[in-house]
Amino acid sequence: MAVDADKCTGCQACVVACQSENNIPINEPDHFLQRRAIQWIRIERYWEGEFPDVKARFVPMLCQHCENAPCESVCPVFATYHNNEGLNVQVYNRCIGTRFCANNDPWNVRFFNFWEPVWPEPLRNQLNTDVTVRSRGIMEKCPFCIQRIRRTTRDAGIEGREVEDGDVVPACVQSCPTNALVFGDLNDSSSQVAHLREDGRQYRILDHLGTEPSVHYLAKIDPYAASEGEHA
């Protein structure tokens, strides 16, 4: 996946699209106070400066699908694993809730279900039947909408063709009105993501940890950038 930080407006369309697609429990008011709200994709907002020379920067944050994922090696039951397409996925009904993976994930994009999810009737009717409803006591995270990858692969198979670049669209990418999010196969050198990876603005977040994230960011462009160097 590639994320163009110069295009992201912070509109939150991706966030709600993900909640809807992936049966994410309703984030009730208390969940925020307990720091237990679940958002597989979130928009981080960073402040720079103070009035009147102030900037707010938006960074969409989701599982980076690390090549050397530190969350995987610590799972005692192999509930989190690497599939052969390079995705980091979670087998929900194998998870026993040790939360080791969350401890080991530097991006904080794994979430623990502290409660049984509740959708008062008839809100449950909306739930996506392609996606498991996670019960209490297990971890969950962004699998790049694997159900959509499977559906597309299956449909392409039925039609007797190969999956092409742009065929697979995770829910966040599909909604993003500015096209800040781009999804594709990094191994396919002709794909749009592979091109974006070569862009002069490309960088990876926490690259120095050596986990080889698969999400490539493109730097925000700011012709009036106040200062050079460190931001955190």
Added chain:
Amino acid sequence: MALTRRQLLKYSGLGLLGAVVFAGCRIPDREFIAESPVMIPEDLVYGDDHYFATLARPNTGVESVLVRVMQGRAKKIEGNPDYPMSRGKHSAQAEAVLQELYHPDRIATPLRRVGDRGAGEFESISWDEALDELAARLNDHLVNPDTIALITGPLRGTLGTVVSQFADNYQLRRYAFEAVDQTAVRTVFNRMYGQDRLPTFDVQNAHYVLSFGADFLSHWHAPLHYNWHYGEFRGETGGRGKLVQIEPRFSLTAANADRWVYANPGTEGVLAMAMAKVILDSREGNPDGMAALRETIEFNALPMETVEEITGVKAGVIETLAHDFAANQPGVAIGGGLAAAQTNGLFNMTAVYMLNALVGSVGKKGGVIFNPPAPIPNVVSSAATNPLMDFQRLADDFRGNRINAVLVRGVDPAYGTPGSMQFGRAMRENVPFIASFSNFMDETTLLADLVLPDMATLEAWGDDVPEPGPGYEAGALQQPVVMPFVEGRAFGDVLLALVDDLGGRTTIKLPWANIQEAVRAEAQELWIKNRGSVQQFSNFEEFWVAILQRGGWWDTNATAPAPQAPDLSADPGKALPAFSGGASTYPFHLLPFPSHSMGDGSDAHLPWLQATPDPITTAVWSTWVEVNPRDADALDIREGDVVTVESAQGAIEAQVYVNPATAPGTVSVPMGQGHSSFGRYAEGVGSNVMEVLDAVSDETTGAFAWGATRVRIEKTGRRERVRKFEGMVVAQTLPHRTVYEISTGNGGGAH
């Protein structure tokens, strides 16, 4: 072997089938999700799904969407890739329309009031009873139709046509209500160019966008459409455009601008006029534009020192921006939001929109593009609303017992008008009969004698003429994608059914049995035109299926005629703003803003939107007040302190959020919360900022000046942690490591 239902359940429990099985063929009470014990997400197998094109109508405007329907249930909203206004995209707000459909607090049957007004005691009645009662009560008052008020939201398309013809037919008073109205912008385009419809600002193709208060990336006009424009504007092709946002509040658009310039509240017109003068004096404008506007600019522009003092913007900045704007064409100046919500809103908008004429970007790519009306004459293609002044007069008429019946549909004026107007109270105490067509028990519906539940958007027929449009003729269709979930009836269908039961005049024909028939009748006219995106069908039924599948119809060749020179003969009103509340008692300018996700509060009942973080503060499920760090120090308050925000009209409580981007001397509070009645997810959350706003309006247009109230801040001594997303993850500073990187130009090295 024939499979029984019991067997199917058994097999799916053992196998790899992740399927949904309904308990019966009627609406089931519950769904079973059958899962294998060792199912990994990769192995999921799917049921059959269908996609239908229809409309979603969230608070941010109408969007053409595709709905994924499985086993009779709507599962997912997705943008309609074909439709020119959405291009496959949809907003967070549109997604939540699913929760409107399956909301646990939807009103399921017609209700008749049994207890006191406003006590919330109702009995469930049948539709026959409800319609009989409605017709009987209206017939009582039809001898005097001017005592019947019909209040709806802004309505476009066929429903707009049906409602206005119904009102005209019986000569009822008709009102369109919107808490944050666009009257000033509409008036300017009407006066200057004779346009009844909002134009489109071609941000996508602009090199320079100069926006005065228009928060078009969050909540102004068509945010989904403008977010899409913005993505293109930042694109590689054609270079990266520059966006300058001028406004007293740091809005989402200001956060995304290349440069945010603070100007004192209400002084945007003075500033724009000064820029116009700079462009005129340096002869950088378009020759025709300069000739047409010279007189107006020279008459209105103030000396630069005075402008500096009034606006708080340095002369050097004004000059640079003016030169930049003139030099980087095509460019577009946009005005709205807080700049229009002042007592001098019309002047501000006139001055801002003059800039486009001055540089010659009206009617040009990358400038202001006009939209032709709907191709079919009667279809309403403008969602103009009544200014606040009209509702003030209506409230006076309630108090003067000049109104006998109120019919209200889908809007909540008892909640959404300034507290000092006492609109709800006047209605409760003085109006003999109130009927509400609503899906939810909002504050206005709570006062009703008769409640007639409407259909949810995904259950009903309808259409829309987008406003602003794509620059050419376009229309979108709405079809039911699921069976009605409760016993609702579409508002339009009820009105059409009433025609038979009402006596009185029938001068205007309402020949259709229901809205579906009306929409089809209009589609028939389109079919006969035989042009545009769906054409060359010999048979109407095939054409009808084709436009339903496509979600609408448009004709890229049918653009608006070239604009005339602007007419500036009408008086734009006073140049300087007036504020409610003296500066010594009320030291802060209150700059309210529509909630990013819930708007004016009409979507506050949807849990996804309550839990969507405000992009700037990341706050959720609450009402907060944004205060500048130095002001907070001076007041000795910090984040989480509960304070009262008090004006001469009233006071509300809010939690302090210290915002480094809030200008000193201003405070900001989001709209949309503080519902006393609106379902479990809205009730009791936060405060309603309308209660502190004074009902002041623009003298010329009567539009609500919601940015013109001054307040003071008092501590209550209580503290509560702010519910917000920020801090969910503990922030750690990593030396010499960046989370986000900044590049100073295209392709330039990141640092």
